Every structure is written in structure tokens, then in C-alpha cells.
Amino acid sequence: MRYYFHLRMGQTISPDELGLELPDLETAYLEAFKAAQEMWSELLAERSDPLVRSFEIADEHGQVLLTLPFREVLERAHKPTGTLPTLTQTLKAELEKRKILAASLQEQIKATRKTVETTRKTLDETSGLLAYTLRGGLAAAAEKIRPTILVAEDEVLLRMMIADQLRSAGYSVVEAASAQEALDVLAHCFDVKLILSDVRMPGSMDGVGLARLVRSEYPGVKVLLTSGHSPAIDAVEHDGFFPKPYDPAQIIIHIKTFVSEETPAQRRVIAGSRER
Amino acid sequence: MNDRPDNQEIILVVEDDVLIRMPIAQYLRDCGYKVIEAVNADEAMTVLSHQETNVDIVFSDIEIPGPIDGFGLAKWVREHRPGIDVILTGTVPRSVDAAKELCDESPIPKPYEAQAVHDHIRRLLASRKEPRKPTND
Numbered sequence: 001m002r003y004y005f006h007l008r009m010g011q012t013i014s015p016d017e018l019g020l021e022l023p024d025l026e027t028a029y030l031e032a033f034k035a036a037q038e039m040w041s042e043l044l045a046e047r048s049d050p051l052v053r054s055f056e057i058a059d060e061h062g063q064v065l066l067t068l069p070f071r072e073v074l075e076r077a078h079k080p081t082g083t084l085p086t087l088t089q090t091l092k093a094e095l096e097k098r099k100i101l102a103a104s105l106q107e108q109i110k111a112t113r114k115t116v117e118t119t120r121k122t123l124d125e126t127s128g129l130l131a132y133t134l135r136g137g138l139a140a141a142a143e144k145i146r147p148t149i150l151v152a153e154d155e156v157l158l159r160m161m162i163a164d165q166l167r168s169a170g171y172s173v174v175e176a177a178s179a180q181e182a183l184d185v186l187a188h189c190f191d192v193k194l195i196l197s198d199v200r201m202p203g204s205m206d207g208v209g210l211a212r213l214v215r216s217e218y219p220g221v222k223v224l225l226t227s228g229h230s231p232a233i234d235a236v237e238h239d240g241f242f243p244k245p246y247d248p249a250q251i252i253i254h255i256k257t258f259v260s261e262e263t264p265a266q267r268r269v270i271a272g273s274r275e276r
Numbered sequence: 277m278n279d280r281p282d283n284q285e286i287i288l289v290v291e292d293d294v295l296i297r298m299p300i301a302q303y304l305r306d307c308g309y310k311v312i313e314a315v316n317a318d319e320a321m322t323v324l325s326h327q328e329t330n331v332d333i334v335f336s337d338i339e340i341p342g343p344i345d346g347f348g349l350a351k352w353v354r355e356h357r358p359g360i361d362v363i364l365t366g367t368v369p370r371s372v373d374a375a376k377e378l379c380d381e382s383p384i385p386k387p388y389e390a391q392a393v394h395d396h397i398r399r400l401l402a403s404r405k406e407p408r409k410p411t412n413d
Binding site for chain 2: 157160175176177185189
């Protein structure tokens with residue numbers, strides 16, 4: 001490394017002039033002392049204020065390594081004995097500090113880069129999630145205009161199968177494993193258009209009891225019943241009966257005679273007429 | 277059952293309260309999953325034993341009616357369907373320690389946010405390097 005000696009005049013410095021090239025730091029200091037003494041002598045003779053505010057020692061790239069205030073250098077120049085080693089140590093310590101600072105800055109840059117990378121990943125994930133949520137929201141919005149069918153069936157695989165088929169046919173399906181669950185759903189879900197219920201279900205109420213209750217409490221809701229047996233059911237208590245095993249396609253065809261999909265516009269008209 | 281898109285994951289929701297099961301199942305369907313609903317461990321095991329249904333994740337309440345609760349179901353899944361992840365939910369204080377033995381993460385406390393359940397499912401699905409299919413036993 002080479003060292004250069006600058007004089008700083010006020011707050012300005014010529015960046016393209018590195019000044020006097022010096023072989024080492026000690027020589028740079030000695031030059032600084034010498035310059036300070038000469039300048040001070042001139043200043044005393046001219047009785048003027050010093051224009052030089054400080055001395056700087058820079059490397060060959062123009063990077064300032066150390067700034068020495070004029071008066072401080074001058075004071076040290078007048079009593080140079082024993083001060084040079086101290087100054088050299090100070091300078092070395094200062095350089096060490098700068099190295100540490102540079103290392104610290106490098107670490108900070110690394111950390112910042114890592115943060116930027118993490119933030120970018122988070123943003124990617126968030127935007128992905130947002131898009132996903134939006135798609136879900138759109139799907140939910142589309143779902144809302146689908147007629148809702150309540151399937152009451154205690155046999156899980158059968159319930160899963162028919163619910164799946166009905167969803168594939170475009171209906172929104174709510175699943176209940178008993179008559180009581182079906183009633184809970186009806187009490188909280190106002191959009192049920194039709195119930196497809198098994199007759200034999202566990203609990204205090206079977207499908208026939210459910211059908212009767214729905215007829216009296218929810219007269220606008222259509223009721224289809226299914227059973228593997230031949231229960232004695234009055235035809236007025238339901239809107240269709242399908243013996244098990246049934247063909248889901250036949251049930252869907254039957255449901256379509258009662259329930260059709262509403263467009264949002266239709267729904268608005270219906271809602272308006274209900275309000276009136 | 278087999279006409280689902282190849283990338284559609286199947287979540288089995290086990291919850292005996294229909295008013296809890298219905299909204300979370302619907303939410304997860306809106307998120308793009310195929311959701312199967314079960315009201316107890318017996319129904320869940322029937323679904324999980326069904327060869328044509330390849331469940332990816334079981335999301336089960338701890339306190340479900342019947343001889344087997346959520347812990348029992350998780351244990352059964354671990355023994356019989358080791359490729360399926362289980363997420364438990366509940367309010368039982370002892371659940372945390374017990375669930376740690378059976379699941380990769382702590383249970384989701386009730387009442388839960390549907391979004392929190394979805395996040396949990398997404399994390400689990402993301403951690404699965406390759407889709408695991410149930411073994412025949």
C-alpha cells in the first residue's frame with residue numbers, strides 16, 4: 001500500500017490530486033508535522049488565519065485513511081519527541097478500527113442481502129397465497145349461487161359418494177350424518193333447497209320423522225328419501241323416493257326438476273321480491 | 277371418486293359437530309381441496325380403509341364420540357396409514373403432550389381460525405416431498 005498526503009482547505013479537497021506520495025505512515029506523519037510547522041511560521045509572519053483545516057493521509061485509491069486536524073498536528077509537531085510511536089500506534093489502531101468497520105459493513109451488507117432475499121421469498125409466498133385466496137374467494141362466490149342440497153346419510157362411504165356426485169353436478173352440498181344434524185343445519189343455513197335423506201338413521205329421529213318435520217317447519221324445502229328397505233311412507237311426505245342401491249344420475253335428474261341453478265341476476269330478483 | 281384433478285389433495289375432516297364441520301369443510305373446499313367429512317373415528321377409519329380414497333391429511337377433533345377419540349384415531353393412522361399426516365384440534369389440556377407423540381406439530385386449539393387450519397395444512401403438504409399413498413393391509 002502507498003500513502004499520500006493531502007492538505008484540506010476548509011471543506012474542499014481536490015479528489016484528482018493525491019498529493020505527495022510517501023512510502024510509509026511514519027514518513028507521512030513527519031511530512032505532516034513539517035508542513036504544519038512551515039505553514040505555522042508563514043501564518044505567524046502574515047498574521048492571517050490558517051486556511052488549512054486538516055491534513056489527510058490517503059491510500060493510492062484516494063481513500064482517506066485518517067484526518068488530522070491542523071492544530072493537533074501543529075501541537076504535536078512542536079513536541080515531536082516521543083510522540084511518533086504513539087501517533088503511529090494511534091494510526092494503526094485507527095486503521096484497525098476501519099478494517100473492523102469495513103468487516104462489519106460487509107457483514108451488514110450480507111445480512112441486508114439475506115433480508116432482501118427472505119423478504120422477496122415472503123412476498124412471493126404472500127402473492128401466491130393471495131392469488132390462492134382470491135381463487136378460493138371467487139370459487140366461494142361462485143358456490144353461493146349454486147343451490148344447496150342437504151344430504152342426510154349415516155353411512156359414510158355412501159354419503160361421500162352421493163355428495164361428491166352432487167358437487168360434480170354443480171350443487172353445493174352440506175353433509176349430515178343424522179336427522180338431528182340435518183335439523184341443526186336447517187336451523188342455521190337458510191339456503192337449503194332440497195334434502196336427500198336416508199330413512200334409517202341412528203338417533204331419536206329417522207328420515208321419515210325428518211321429512212315430516214321439514215314439511216311442517218320448512219315447507220319450501222323439497223324432500224327426497226332413500227332406503228334399502230320398503231318403509232311405509234305416505235307420498236305426501238316427500239318429493240321422491242329412491243330405493244337403495246340407487247343410481248346417483250337418476251337422483252340428479254330428479255333434483256333438476258325441482259332445483260335449478262340461479263344466476264346472480266336471478267338471485268337478486270328473487271331476493272328483491274322476498275324483500276317486498 | 278377418481279375424477280379429481282391429480283394435484284387435488286384430499287383432506288379428511290373428522291368432527292362430530294356439524295356446525296363446526298360444515299364451515300371448515302366448505303372453507304377447505306373453497307381453497308381447492310377435496311374434503312371428506314366424518315363424524316367419528318369409526319367413519320374416519322372406514323374412509324381411510326377405502327382403497328379408492330387416497331387421503332393426504334386427516335384433520336380431526338380430539339373429543340369425538342365413540343370408543344376411539346382423536347388420539348386413538350391418530351395412533352391408528354400412524355400404525356395403519358403411516359403416509360398420512362394427522363392434525364389434531366381440541367381444547368383438552370393434556371392434548372399437547374399426547375399430540376406431540378402422534379403428530380409432527382402441536383394441536384390447533386379450538387376455537388380455530390379456518391385460515392390457521394389452512395396454513396397448517398399447506399405447511400404439512402409442502403413438507404411432503406412426494407405424495408404418499410396408503411399401504412394395503
